[in-house]
Amino acid sequence: MKQKILIVEDEAAISGAIQSILSDEMTEYDFIVAGDGLEAYKLLEKEDFELIISDMKMPKMTGNELLTQTLKLKPESTFIMISAFGDIDTAVGCIREGAYDFIEKPIDINRLITSVKNALHREVLKKENRNLQSENSNLKKKVNKKYQMVGDSPALKEIQDIIDKVSLSDARVLITGPNGAGKELVAHAIHAQSDRNRGPMVEVNCAAIPSELIESELFGHMKGSFTGAIKDKQGKFELATGGTIFLDEVGDMSLSAQAKVLRALQEKKVSPVGSDKEIKIDVRVLAATNKDLKKEIEEGKFREDLFHRLSVIEISVPSLNERLDDIPLLIKHFSKIISEEQGTPKKDFSEAAITSLQKLNWTGNIRELRNVVERLMILGENPVEAKDVDSFVKK
Numbered sequence: 016m017k018q019k020i021l022i023v024e025d026e027a028a029i030s031g032a033i034q035s036i037l038s039d040e041m042t043e044y045d046f047i048v049a050g051d052g053l054e055a056y057k058l059l060e061k062e063d064f065e066l067i068i069s070d071m072k073m074p075k076m077t078g079n080e081l082l083t084q085t086l087k088l089k090p091e092s093t094f095i096m097i098s099a100f101g102d103i104d105t106a107v108g109c110i111r112e113g114a115y116d117f118i119e120k121p122i123d124i125n126r127l128i129t130s131v132k133n134a135l136h137r138e139v140l141k142k143e144n145r146n147l148q149s150e151n152s153n154l155k156k157k158v159n160k161k162y163q164m165v166g167d168s169p170a171l172k173e174i175q176d177i178i179d180k181v182s183l184s185d186a187r188v189l190i191t192g193p194n195g196a197g198k199e200l201v202a203h204a205i206h207a208q209s210d211r212n213r214g215p216m217v218e219v220n221c222a223a224i225p226s227e228l229i230e231s232e233l234f235g236h237m238k239g240s241f242t243g244a245i246k247d248k249q250g251k252f253e254l255a256t257g258g259t260i261f262l263d264e265v266g267d268m269s270l271s272a273q274a275k276v277l278r279a280l281q282e283k284k285v286s287p288v289g290s291d292k293e294i295k296i297d298v299r300v301l302a303a304t305n306k307d308l309k310k311e312i313e314e315g316k317f318r319e320d321l322f323h324r325l326s327v328i329e330i331s332v333p334s335l336n337e338r339l340d341d342i343p344l345l346i347k348h349f350s351k352i353i354s355e356e357q358g359t360p361k362k363d364f365s366e367a368a369i370t371s372l373q374k375l376n377w378t379g380n381i382r383e384l385r386n387v388v389e390r391l392m393i394l395g396e397n398p399v400e401a402k403d404v405d406s407f408v409k410k
Protein backbone atom coordinates (compact mmCIF):
# COMPACT_ATOMS: atom_id res chain seq x y z
CA MET A 16 0.00 0.00 0.00
CA LYS A 17 1.27 3.43 -0.95
CA GLN A 18 1.92 6.02 1.73
CA LYS A 19 -0.30 9.09 1.65
CA ILE A 20 0.14 12.84 1.47
CA LEU A 21 -2.75 15.12 2.41
CA ILE A 22 -3.37 18.38 0.55
CA VAL A 23 -5.70 20.79 2.38
CA GLU A 24 -6.93 23.66 0.21
CA ASP A 25 -10.34 25.24 -0.31
CA GLU A 26 -9.61 26.37 -3.88
CA ALA A 27 -10.07 23.30 -6.05
CA ALA A 28 -7.96 24.74 -8.89
CA ILE A 29 -4.97 25.12 -6.57
CA SER A 30 -5.31 21.76 -4.82
CA GLY A 31 -5.75 20.10 -8.24
CA ALA A 32 -2.58 21.77 -9.55
CA ILE A 33 -0.55 20.80 -6.49
CA GLN A 34 -1.83 17.23 -6.67
CA SER A 35 -1.03 16.88 -10.36
CA ILE A 36 2.49 18.35 -10.10
CA LEU A 37 3.47 16.34 -7.04
CA SER A 38 2.00 13.04 -8.24
CA ASP A 39 4.05 13.37 -11.45
CA GLU A 40 7.18 13.91 -9.36
CA MET A 41 6.47 11.37 -6.61
CA THR A 42 4.71 8.35 -8.05
CA GLU A 43 5.30 6.29 -4.92
CA TYR A 44 2.74 8.32 -2.92
CA ASP A 45 -1.04 8.68 -3.00
CA PHE A 46 -2.27 12.28 -2.81
CA ILE A 47 -5.58 12.92 -1.00
CA VAL A 48 -7.35 16.29 -1.08
CA ALA A 49 -9.47 17.87 1.68
CA GLY A 50 -11.46 21.04 0.98
CA ASP A 51 -11.08 22.61 4.43
CA GLY A 52 -9.41 22.16 7.82
CA LEU A 53 -12.29 20.31 9.42
CA GLU A 54 -12.55 17.75 6.64
CA ALA A 55 -8.76 17.29 6.88
CA TYR A 56 -8.90 16.82 10.65
CA LYS A 57 -11.56 14.13 10.29
CA LEU A 58 -9.33 12.27 7.83
CA LEU A 59 -6.35 12.66 10.14
CA GLU A 60 -8.30 11.10 13.00
CA LYS A 61 -8.79 7.97 10.91
CA GLU A 62 -5.61 7.68 8.84
CA ASP A 63 -1.89 8.38 8.92
CA PHE A 64 -0.27 10.71 6.40
CA GLU A 65 3.43 11.07 5.69
CA LEU A 66 3.00 14.77 5.07
CA ILE A 67 0.28 17.44 5.25
CA ILE A 68 0.41 20.40 2.87
CA SER A 69 -2.11 22.95 4.09
CA ASP A 70 -3.38 26.35 3.11
CA MET A 71 -3.74 28.87 5.95
CA LYS A 72 -6.96 30.68 5.18
CA MET A 73 -9.86 28.26 4.88
CA PRO A 74 -13.48 28.08 6.04
CA LYS A 75 -14.55 26.02 9.11
CA MET A 76 -11.04 25.47 10.41
CA THR A 77 -7.97 27.52 9.46
CA GLY A 78 -4.62 26.02 8.60
CA ASN A 79 -3.21 27.26 11.89
CA GLU A 80 -5.98 25.59 13.90
CA LEU A 81 -5.52 22.41 11.90
CA LEU A 82 -1.78 22.48 12.65
CA THR A 83 -2.34 22.95 16.40
CA GLN A 84 -5.08 20.32 16.67
CA THR A 85 -3.21 17.76 14.58
CA LEU A 86 0.03 18.12 16.54
CA LYS A 87 -1.98 17.42 19.69
CA LEU A 88 -3.48 14.32 18.06
CA LYS A 89 -0.32 13.11 16.27
CA PRO A 90 2.75 15.02 17.49
CA GLU A 91 5.03 13.44 14.87
CA SER A 92 3.06 14.93 11.92
CA THR A 93 4.94 16.99 9.33
CA PHE A 94 3.28 20.11 7.92
CA ILE A 95 4.10 22.43 5.06
CA MET A 96 1.97 25.58 5.29
CA ILE A 97 0.97 27.67 2.28
CA SER A 98 -0.42 31.19 2.43
CA ALA A 99 -1.15 34.17 0.26
CA PHE A 100 -0.84 36.31 3.34
CA GLY A 101 2.67 35.25 3.95
CA ASP A 102 4.54 37.76 5.88
CA ILE A 103 7.50 37.00 8.04
CA ASP A 104 5.40 36.97 11.23
CA THR A 105 2.93 34.39 9.95
CA ALA A 106 5.74 32.21 8.66
CA VAL A 107 7.69 32.39 11.92
CA GLY A 108 4.47 31.74 13.87
CA CYS A 109 3.76 28.56 11.87
CA ILE A 110 7.29 27.23 12.24
CA ARG A 111 7.18 28.01 15.96
CA GLU A 112 3.90 26.10 16.22
CA GLY A 113 5.68 23.08 14.74
CA ALA A 114 5.32 23.34 10.94
CA TYR A 115 8.26 22.03 8.90
CA ASP A 116 8.17 24.75 6.22
CA PHE A 117 6.20 27.73 4.95
CA ILE A 118 5.57 28.53 1.28
CA GLU A 119 4.06 31.74 -0.07
CA LYS A 120 1.43 32.00 -2.75
CA PRO A 121 1.72 32.28 -5.68
CA ILE A 122 3.47 28.98 -5.32
CA ASP A 123 6.91 28.58 -6.86
CA ILE A 124 6.69 24.99 -8.17
CA ASN A 125 10.39 24.22 -7.72
CA ARG A 126 10.32 25.56 -4.19
CA LEU A 127 7.29 23.38 -3.40
CA ILE A 128 8.84 20.23 -4.87
CA THR A 129 12.13 20.78 -3.00
CA SER A 130 10.34 21.42 0.27
CA VAL A 131 8.15 18.30 -0.10
CA LYS A 132 11.15 16.13 -1.03
CA ASN A 133 13.15 17.41 1.95
CA ALA A 134 10.22 16.85 4.31
CA LEU A 135 9.75 13.29 3.07
CA HIS A 136 13.49 12.62 3.33
CA ARG A 137 13.32 13.85 6.91
CA GLU A 138 10.47 11.41 7.55
CA VAL A 139 12.63 8.55 6.25
CA LEU A 140 15.50 9.63 8.51
CA LYS A 141 13.14 9.93 11.48
CA LYS A 142 11.91 6.38 10.88
CA GLU A 143 15.45 5.04 10.48
CA ASN A 144 16.43 6.80 13.66
CA ARG A 145 13.49 5.30 15.55
CA ASN A 146 14.39 1.82 14.25
CA LEU A 147 18.04 2.29 15.24
CA GLN A 148 17.02 3.51 18.67
CA SER A 149 14.83 0.50 19.28
CA GLU A 150 17.53 -1.85 17.91
CA ASN A 151 20.03 -0.16 20.18
CA SER A 152 17.82 -0.44 23.23
CA ASN A 153 17.14 -4.13 22.43
CA LEU A 154 20.87 -4.73 22.13
CA LYS A 155 21.51 -2.92 25.39
CA LYS A 156 18.81 -4.95 27.10
CA LYS A 157 20.45 -8.12 25.78
CA VAL A 158 23.90 -7.01 26.97
CA ASN A 159 22.50 -5.96 30.30
CA LYS A 160 20.64 -9.27 30.61
CA LYS A 161 23.83 -11.19 29.85
CA TYR A 162 25.61 -9.35 32.64
CA GLN A 163 22.60 -9.26 34.94
CA MET A 164 23.58 -9.93 38.53
CA VAL A 165 20.96 -12.25 39.95
CA GLY A 166 20.26 -12.42 43.67
CA ASP A 167 18.42 -10.53 46.38
CA SER A 168 20.74 -11.01 49.33
CA PRO A 169 21.76 -7.82 51.16
CA ALA A 170 25.36 -8.42 50.01
CA LEU A 171 24.37 -8.50 46.35
CA LYS A 172 22.12 -5.45 46.70
CA GLU A 173 25.04 -3.57 48.22
CA ILE A 174 27.25 -4.55 45.27
CA GLN A 175 24.57 -3.46 42.79
CA ASP A 176 24.35 -0.11 44.60
CA ILE A 177 28.09 0.43 44.31
CA ILE A 178 28.01 -0.60 40.63
CA ASP A 179 25.26 1.99 40.00
CA LYS A 180 27.37 4.68 41.63
CA VAL A 181 30.77 3.86 40.13
CA SER A 182 29.28 3.46 36.65
CA LEU A 183 28.62 7.20 36.62
CA SER A 184 32.31 7.97 37.10
CA ASP A 185 35.57 6.97 35.47
CA ALA A 186 37.12 5.87 38.77
CA ARG A 187 39.36 2.82 38.79
CA VAL A 188 37.80 -0.13 40.54
CA LEU A 189 39.52 -3.14 42.06
CA ILE A 190 37.19 -6.13 42.31
CA THR A 191 38.21 -8.79 44.80
CA GLY A 192 36.71 -12.13 45.77
CA PRO A 193 37.16 -15.88 45.41
CA ASN A 194 37.14 -17.82 42.12
CA GLY A 195 33.79 -18.04 40.39
CA ALA A 196 32.11 -15.51 42.69
CA GLY A 197 31.22 -13.09 39.89
CA LYS A 198 34.11 -10.60 39.64
CA GLU A 199 34.14 -10.62 35.85
CA LEU A 200 30.39 -10.12 35.85
CA VAL A 201 30.78 -7.06 38.08
CA ALA A 202 33.37 -5.61 35.68
CA HIS A 203 31.06 -6.15 32.68
CA ALA A 204 28.12 -4.64 34.55
CA ILE A 205 30.15 -1.50 35.35
CA HIS A 206 31.20 -1.10 31.71
CA ALA A 207 27.69 -1.83 30.39
CA GLN A 208 26.13 0.73 32.72
CA SER A 209 28.75 3.42 32.09
CA ASP A 210 28.97 6.10 29.40
CA ARG A 211 31.84 4.12 27.91
CA ASN A 212 29.47 1.33 26.86
CA ARG A 213 29.62 2.55 23.27
CA GLY A 214 33.37 1.89 23.35
CA PRO A 215 35.06 -1.50 23.65
CA MET A 216 35.53 -3.59 26.78
CA VAL A 217 38.93 -5.23 26.43
CA GLU A 218 39.78 -8.06 28.82
CA VAL A 219 43.30 -9.15 29.66
CA ASN A 220 43.85 -12.28 31.68
CA CYS A 221 47.15 -11.32 33.28
CA ALA A 222 47.70 -14.84 34.65
CA ALA A 223 47.43 -16.43 31.22
CA ILE A 224 50.09 -14.33 29.50
CA PRO A 225 53.77 -15.29 29.94
CA SER A 226 55.62 -12.47 31.72
CA GLU A 227 57.96 -11.86 28.78
CA LEU A 228 54.95 -11.18 26.52
CA ILE A 229 52.74 -9.13 28.81
CA GLU A 230 54.34 -5.82 27.89
CA SER A 231 53.77 -6.41 24.19
CA GLU A 232 50.24 -7.65 24.89
CA LEU A 233 49.33 -4.54 26.90
CA PHE A 234 51.23 -1.84 25.04
CA GLY A 235 51.76 -3.35 21.56
CA HIS A 236 55.00 -3.81 19.67
CA MET A 237 56.80 -2.80 16.50
CA LYS A 238 57.73 -5.29 13.82
CA GLY A 239 61.19 -6.78 14.51
CA SER A 240 61.37 -5.54 18.10
CA PHE A 241 61.88 -9.12 19.30
CA THR A 242 62.03 -12.59 17.78
CA GLY A 243 58.53 -13.46 16.67
CA ALA A 244 57.40 -9.84 16.24
CA ILE A 245 56.68 -10.29 12.54
CA LYS A 246 54.42 -7.27 12.24
CA ASP A 247 53.35 -4.21 14.23
CA LYS A 248 50.75 -5.02 16.84
CA GLN A 249 48.42 -2.74 18.78
CA GLY A 250 48.34 -3.24 22.52
CA LYS A 251 45.23 -3.85 24.62
CA PHE A 252 45.40 -0.36 26.18
CA GLU A 253 45.25 1.20 22.71
CA LEU A 254 42.50 -1.18 21.61
CA ALA A 255 40.43 -0.14 24.62
CA THR A 256 40.51 3.56 23.67
CA GLY A 257 37.18 5.18 24.47
CA GLY A 258 36.15 2.13 26.48
CA THR A 259 37.30 0.02 29.39
CA ILE A 260 40.28 -2.26 29.98
CA PHE A 261 39.72 -5.08 32.44
CA LEU A 262 42.90 -6.46 34.00
CA ASP A 263 41.72 -9.82 35.30
CA GLU A 264 43.94 -11.75 37.75
CA VAL A 265 46.01 -8.59 38.18
CA GLY A 266 47.68 -10.14 41.25
CA ASP A 267 49.48 -12.58 38.95
CA MET A 268 51.30 -9.90 36.99
CA SER A 269 55.10 -9.90 37.18
CA LEU A 270 56.78 -7.04 39.06
CA SER A 271 58.33 -5.69 35.87
CA ALA A 272 54.92 -5.62 34.12
CA GLN A 273 53.44 -3.95 37.22
CA ALA A 274 56.02 -1.15 36.92
CA LYS A 275 55.04 -0.55 33.31
CA VAL A 276 51.31 -0.58 34.02
CA LEU A 277 51.90 1.88 36.85
CA ARG A 278 53.73 4.22 34.47
CA ALA A 279 50.93 3.93 31.89
CA LEU A 280 48.32 4.82 34.53
CA GLN A 281 50.36 7.72 35.88
CA GLU A 282 51.18 9.26 32.52
CA LYS A 283 48.07 8.14 30.61
CA LYS A 284 50.43 7.19 27.78
CA VAL A 285 51.91 3.93 26.51
CA SER A 286 54.93 3.11 24.35
CA PRO A 287 54.79 -0.01 22.17
CA VAL A 288 57.78 -2.35 22.61
CA GLY A 289 60.56 -1.28 20.21
CA SER A 290 59.13 2.18 19.59
CA ASP A 291 59.99 5.54 21.05
CA LYS A 292 56.63 7.05 20.16
CA GLU A 293 54.12 7.51 22.92
CA ILE A 294 50.41 6.90 22.46
CA LYS A 295 47.91 8.81 24.59
CA ILE A 296 45.34 6.50 26.13
CA ASP A 297 41.78 7.25 27.11
CA VAL A 298 40.65 4.15 28.96
CA ARG A 299 38.90 3.31 32.16
CA VAL A 300 40.77 0.67 34.15
CA LEU A 301 39.02 -2.09 36.07
CA ALA A 302 41.03 -4.84 37.72
CA ALA A 303 40.18 -8.05 39.55
CA THR A 304 42.00 -10.55 41.67
CA ASN A 305 41.31 -13.49 43.93
CA LYS A 306 44.54 -12.83 45.81
CA ASP A 307 44.89 -10.86 49.00
CA LEU A 308 46.90 -7.99 47.53
CA LYS A 309 47.80 -6.55 50.96
CA LYS A 310 49.48 -9.85 51.77
CA GLU A 311 51.16 -9.88 48.35
CA ILE A 312 52.48 -6.38 49.08
CA GLU A 313 53.91 -7.51 52.44
CA GLU A 314 55.60 -10.40 50.66
CA GLY A 315 57.07 -8.05 48.07
CA LYS A 316 55.09 -9.61 45.21
CA PHE A 317 52.80 -6.67 44.46
CA ARG A 318 53.66 -2.98 44.23
CA GLU A 319 51.90 -0.90 46.84
CA ASP A 320 51.82 2.18 44.59
CA LEU A 321 50.05 0.20 41.86
CA PHE A 322 47.59 -1.19 44.42
CA HIS A 323 46.61 2.35 45.41
CA ARG A 324 46.32 3.43 41.77
CA LEU A 325 44.01 0.51 40.97
CA SER A 326 41.85 0.52 44.05
CA VAL A 327 40.27 3.97 44.12
CA ILE A 328 37.09 2.00 44.75
CA GLU A 329 37.19 -1.58 45.98
CA ILE A 330 34.33 -3.98 45.46
CA SER A 331 34.60 -7.17 47.42
CA VAL A 332 32.40 -9.93 46.01
CA PRO A 333 31.48 -12.35 48.79
CA SER A 334 31.65 -16.12 48.36
CA LEU A 335 28.40 -17.96 47.65
CA ASN A 336 28.62 -19.57 51.11
CA GLU A 337 28.20 -16.06 52.54
CA ARG A 338 24.99 -15.43 50.59
CA LEU A 339 23.10 -18.70 50.45
CA ASP A 340 19.88 -16.63 50.20
CA ASP A 341 20.75 -16.00 46.55
CA ILE A 342 20.67 -19.70 45.68
CA PRO A 343 16.92 -20.04 44.87
CA LEU A 344 16.97 -17.13 42.40
CA LEU A 345 20.27 -18.28 40.90
CA ILE A 346 18.89 -21.78 40.31
CA LYS A 347 15.85 -20.35 38.54
CA HIS A 348 18.05 -18.05 36.47
CA PHE A 349 20.50 -20.78 35.42
CA SER A 350 17.72 -23.27 34.68
CA LYS A 351 16.17 -20.69 32.32
CA ILE A 352 19.37 -19.68 30.53
CA ILE A 353 20.70 -23.23 30.25
CA SER A 354 17.45 -24.42 28.66
CA GLU A 355 17.49 -21.41 26.29
CA GLU A 356 21.14 -21.96 25.33
CA GLN A 357 20.79 -25.70 24.84
CA GLY A 358 17.21 -25.82 23.57
CA THR A 359 16.27 -28.31 26.31
CA PRO A 360 13.11 -28.05 28.48
CA LYS A 361 13.31 -25.89 31.59
CA LYS A 362 13.24 -27.86 34.84
CA ASP A 363 11.79 -26.80 38.16
CA PHE A 364 13.58 -27.53 41.41
CA SER A 365 11.51 -28.67 44.40
CA GLU A 366 11.72 -26.73 47.69
CA ALA A 367 13.51 -29.72 49.23
CA ALA A 368 16.07 -29.84 46.40
CA ILE A 369 16.78 -26.12 46.84
CA THR A 370 17.19 -26.55 50.61
CA SER A 371 19.61 -29.45 50.04
CA LEU A 372 21.63 -27.30 47.65
CA GLN A 373 21.72 -24.47 50.21
CA LYS A 374 23.35 -26.85 52.70
CA LEU A 375 26.35 -27.63 50.48
CA ASN A 376 29.80 -26.07 50.67
CA TRP A 377 30.25 -23.99 47.50
CA THR A 378 34.03 -23.69 47.21
CA GLY A 379 33.69 -23.06 43.47
CA ASN A 380 31.02 -20.42 44.13
CA ILE A 381 28.52 -19.40 41.45
CA ARG A 382 30.42 -21.06 38.63
CA GLU A 383 30.14 -24.37 40.52
CA LEU A 384 26.43 -23.80 41.21
CA ARG A 385 25.80 -23.21 37.50
CA ASN A 386 27.54 -26.50 36.64
CA VAL A 387 25.54 -28.35 39.29
CA VAL A 388 22.25 -26.92 37.98
CA GLU A 389 23.21 -28.02 34.47
CA ARG A 390 24.09 -31.52 35.71
CA LEU A 391 20.80 -31.84 37.60
CA MET A 392 18.85 -30.65 34.58
CA ILE A 393 20.40 -33.43 32.52
CA LEU A 394 20.36 -36.24 35.11
CA GLY A 395 17.56 -35.34 37.54
CA GLU A 396 13.80 -35.82 37.47
CA ASN A 397 11.40 -33.01 36.58
CA PRO A 398 11.02 -31.36 39.05
CA VAL A 399 14.50 -31.95 40.40
CA GLU A 400 14.16 -33.53 43.87
CA ALA A 401 16.39 -33.70 46.98
CA LYS A 402 17.22 -37.32 46.12
CA ASP A 403 18.65 -36.12 42.77
CA VAL A 404 20.91 -33.76 44.69
CA ASP A 405 22.03 -36.69 46.90
CA SER A 406 22.66 -38.91 43.88
CA PHE A 407 24.30 -36.52 41.46
CA VAL A 408 26.05 -33.87 43.56
CA LYS A 409 28.99 -35.41 45.37
CA LYS A 410 30.39 -33.29 48.18
Ligand SMILES: Nc1ncnc2c1ncn2[C@@H]1O[C@H](COP(=O)(O)OP(=O)(O)OP(=O)(O)O)[C@@H](O)[C@H]1O
Nearest residue numbers: 163164165166193194195196197198199200381382
Ligand atom coordinates in the same frame (compact mmCIF):
# COMPACT_ATOMS: atom_id res chain seq x y z
N1 LIG B 1 25.09 -12.74 40.63
C1 LIG B 1 25.17 -13.52 39.56
N2 LIG B 1 24.08 -13.74 38.83
C2 LIG B 1 24.13 -14.55 37.76
N3 LIG B 1 25.23 -15.17 37.33
C3 LIG B 1 26.36 -14.98 38.01
C4 LIG B 1 26.40 -14.14 39.17
N4 LIG B 1 27.66 -14.11 39.63
C5 LIG B 1 28.38 -14.91 38.82
N5 LIG B 1 27.62 -15.42 37.84
C6 LIG B 1 28.04 -16.38 36.79
O1 LIG B 1 28.97 -17.27 37.39
C7 LIG B 1 30.07 -17.56 36.53
C8 LIG B 1 31.36 -17.14 37.20
O2 LIG B 1 31.38 -15.71 37.31
P1 LIG B 1 32.67 -14.83 36.97
O3 LIG B 1 33.42 -15.39 35.80
O4 LIG B 1 32.25 -13.42 36.90
O5 LIG B 1 33.53 -15.09 38.28
P2 LIG B 1 34.97 -14.59 38.66
O6 LIG B 1 34.93 -14.17 40.07
O7 LIG B 1 35.46 -13.59 37.66
O8 LIG B 1 35.80 -15.94 38.52
P3 LIG B 1 37.39 -16.17 38.34
O9 LIG B 1 38.07 -15.51 39.50
O10 LIG B 1 37.53 -17.65 38.39
O11 LIG B 1 37.74 -15.58 37.01
C9 LIG B 1 29.78 -16.83 35.24
O12 LIG B 1 29.11 -17.72 34.37
C10 LIG B 1 28.84 -15.72 35.67
O13 LIG B 1 28.01 -15.31 34.59
